Amino acid sequence: MARYEMTTDDMFAPVGTISGSDALFELGLSYASGRDGTIDLVMAHKWFNLAALRGNEAAKHFRQEIGAELTRAEIARAQKLAREWLATH
Numbered sequence: 001m002a003r004y005e006m007t008t009d010d011m012f013a014p015v016g017t018i019s020g021s022d023a024l025f026e027l028g029l030s031y032a033s034g035r036d037g038t039i040d041l042v043m044a045h046k047w048f049n050l051a052a053l054r055g056n057e058a059a060k061h062f063r064q065e066i067g068a069e070l071t072r073a074e075i076a077r078a079q080k081l082a083r084e085w086l087a088t089h
Helices: 021-033 041-053 057-067 072-088
Strands: none
Touching (some): 021 057
8 A cells, every 4th residue: 555754844834835736736645644534545546636637746646656556446436536526626
């Protein structure tokens, strides 16, 4: 299972300094690391996918790494959730 090490800078970045793709990327990190609860790689993939769509290069790498650990059905679910989010935002 993917595990991501985070520094205290990552965990305590001021909210006002995070915007756009960075905020989506942070949500991916949160789900991938379980820092706000349990690890959910489907949700992490969703948020990394959205961040990547908005130009976050690191999100592309993380999405690919997590995708290697998910089943096709799980990836399809993450993509569906991302499309649903895009339709409402």
